[in-house]
Amino acid sequence: MYLLTNPLEPPTEPVKRVAPPPEVxxxxxxxxxxxxxxxxxxxxxxxxxxxxxxxxEPILTVTGRVVASLRPGNGKGRDFWQFDSNEMLTAYTDWQKAIADIAFNERQLELVQQLAQARLEAQRQVVRRLEKLVEAGTDAVNNLAVERAQLLQMEISERREIHQAEIALHASRREEAIQVRRLQQTGLDPELLRSAASDIDIVLAEVPEGWLHQIKIGQGCRARFFGLPKETFTGRVKRIAPMLSAERRLLRVLFTIDDPADKLRPGMFAEIGLGTDPxxxxxxxxxxxxxxxxxxxxxxxxxxxxxxxxxxxxxxxxxxxxxxxxxxxxxxxxxxxxxxxxxxxxxxxxxxxxxxx
CATH class of the missing domain: 2.40.420.20 (conserved putative lor/sdh protein from methanococcus maripaludis s2 fold)
Incomplete structure (x- = not known):
């Protein structure tokens, strides 16, 4: 007989547990x-x-271009604006015509009112004179009635003419407001065009929407034009467009650049650094x-x-x-x-x- 037994296993040592290192x-x-x-x-x-x-240093650098320049008349008349596109020129011309129409219609209304007052006053004097003559018995009552009717007819006619003049003035003001919006859509600002001097050029740049909170009116800027690479021009932010470009989500910003030597021309491009004030x-x-x-x-x-x-x-x-x-x-x-x-x-x-x- 054989006895099957397992060989004796050597005694095992207890396993030592190592604590994990602490997380850093x-x-x-x-x-x-x-x-x-x-x-x-x-x-x-x-x-x-x-x-x-x-x-x-600038907080933002963008590319812009001279869109308008007030050129000296050189003794041949008043200073005149030059623009970098026919669209701006047309919008500016239509706006100037609307302004002239307003001035004409305002003067026309004033004259119509003066004429109406003079006519009515003359007719009232005729009526008052006839009233005295009728009271004295030296003139017929029918003549007084005719003149009173004439006075009433003149009042109606003068009111109509004044109303028509007021309508014309209102229409010209409405047309001027339309032309202002057209001018703004091209990138120009009417108030800036009114107040600009001959040594100032207007520069237009488009700023990304995300930088809108960084742009403020009056902010300083520096411009280096590609056609005049060795010169630096300074200026200020003057206007911020009331709307963004729907296609590119860009905001139009207008600057005035000091150009006393008259070196800049409409259409010139520049690299503009915004926010150069210390x-x-x-x-x-x-x-x-x-x-x-x-x-x-x-x-x-x-x-x-x-x-x-x-x-x-x-x-x-x-x-x-x-x-x-x-x-x-x-x-x-x-x-x-x-x-x-x-x-x-x-x-x-x-x-x-x-x-x-």
Whole structure:
């Protein structure tokens, strides 16, 4: 007989459980990230303050063209406008004709009213004289009745003529309003044409819709024309169109450019820098910005090694930095480099904030 037995197994040693290493980066709450102090990542990140500087560089650069120039009459008459398109010239001419029609109809109404008053006053004197003669018995009552009827007929006739003159004046004013809108649709502004001087040229540029909040009337600008590359012209934003281009979602902006030497001509194109007035601006490194969805964020230092995912509105880049329009204040500390490494956790922190009421 044989006895089948299993060989004896050597005794096994108990398995030692190794605790997992602590997470270096964790989410502490809505819009909040924690970085473990003393960790290799905490030692490598660069923290920089939000800086306030004075800038005079343009906030936006666009392409524009001279659309109107007030040319000197050279002793042969008044200064006259030149335009870069037949459409603008036609709109301007029709507008000037409408203005002349208003002046003519205003004067015509004034004369009609004066004539009506003179005629009626003369007829009233005739009636008053006949009334005295009838009372004295030296004239017939029928003659007085005829003159009174004539006075009534004249009142009706004069009212009709005054009304017709008022209608003509109203129609000319309505036509002028129509021509103003046509002029605005071509890109020109009537008030600017009225007030411009001979050493000023009007430049038209189209600004993207997203920059509308950055453009203000009176804002300084610098223009460098392609035909005069070595010269820089200064000017101001004078008018902002009341409507956007429906096809391209662009806003028309009118500038006046100083041209005392009369070097510019209608149709000349230029590169225009908007917003050249000295201004205080906040700057952060461009690498500090995280673009998530349709918004931009930076990681702002909080308490106890936490970083707040903070939404900001950005302006123009300046070298390796970028302008911050809102969202942070001077002196705040932000992560300045390798911020992209925190993007997945920043998205989760933002989602956590959106999920909570």
């Amino acid at each position: 980066v964790t989410i502490r709450g809505p819009n909040c990230i924690h970085i473990a102090p003393g960790s290799l990542l905490a030692q490598k990140i660069e923290v920089v303050p939000v800086r306030k500087v004075v800038l005079s 201004r205080e601006s906040l700057l952060v490194p461009a690498e500090a910005v995280l673009h998530i969805g349709r918004s931009d964020y930076v990681l702002v230092a909080g308490e106890d090694n936490t970083w707040l995912v903070t939404e900001v509105q950005l302006g123009e880049p300046y070298g390796n930095d970028i302008q911050v329009l809102s969202g942070v204040a001077e002196g705040m500390r932000v992560i300045g480099q390798k911020t992209i490494l925190f993007k997945p956790l920043a998205i989760r922190a933002l989602q956590l904030g959106e999920s909570q009421p």
